[in-house]
């Protein structure tokens with residue numbers, strides 16, 4: 498299936514399409530939509546008296562989209578304390594560094610001022626992330642965001658060093674090198 502990536506009618510079209518792949522419940526692709534979907538799931542759960550938590554993974558470039566901040570206000574307004582956003586703060590988006598394209602700092606204060614509880618984590622440290630997921634369960638009356646500091650392309654040196662790999666496949670030679678670096682055999 499993966500070899501049909503970005504082909505018409507493929508289940509993996511590049512952007513997720515509702516019901517074409519198991520588990521994809523919303524058609525998206527325009528950055529910024531996921532947090533609004535998450536708020537909708539929170540409100541739907543309330544109406545249906547279902548006791549679940551909602552997790553939304555956000556990109557930092559995605560946070561340059563205005564819809565994020567509309568959803569952030571809505572989540573705080575509705576005191577969505579079962580909503581947890583995880584922000585992949587890798588400091589890059591498709592076309593370059595966040596600080597150059599449209600800076601987000603001061604990011605912690607921004608989310609706090611929108612009424613969110615904010616935690617920070619090392620996004621490559623699973624134990625740290627799990628500890629933060631546990632800790633924010635105690636937060637009442639407001640949504641939580643875990644700002645996860647990460648490195649885009651982590652583990653493959655030449656991808657880490659070049660943001661233009663964003664939507665570009667590795668060549669066959671690069672794929673061999675990448676596997677070696679990730680396996681620690683190089």
Ligand SMILES: Cc1ncc(C[n+]2csc(CCOP(=O)(O)OP(=O)(O)O)c2C)c(N)n1
Nearest residue numbers: 526527528556557558559587589590591649
């Ligand atoms: C509204 C909108 N604008 C632009 C794009 C094109 N686009 C796709 S991914 C991307 C960058 C996303 O950056 P980030 O959220 O930081 O994700 P990362 O690449 O770091 O995983 C852009 C601009 C899009 N999909 N939607």
Ligand SMILES: [Mg+2]
Nearest residue numbers: 557558589590
């Ligand atoms: Mg990014």
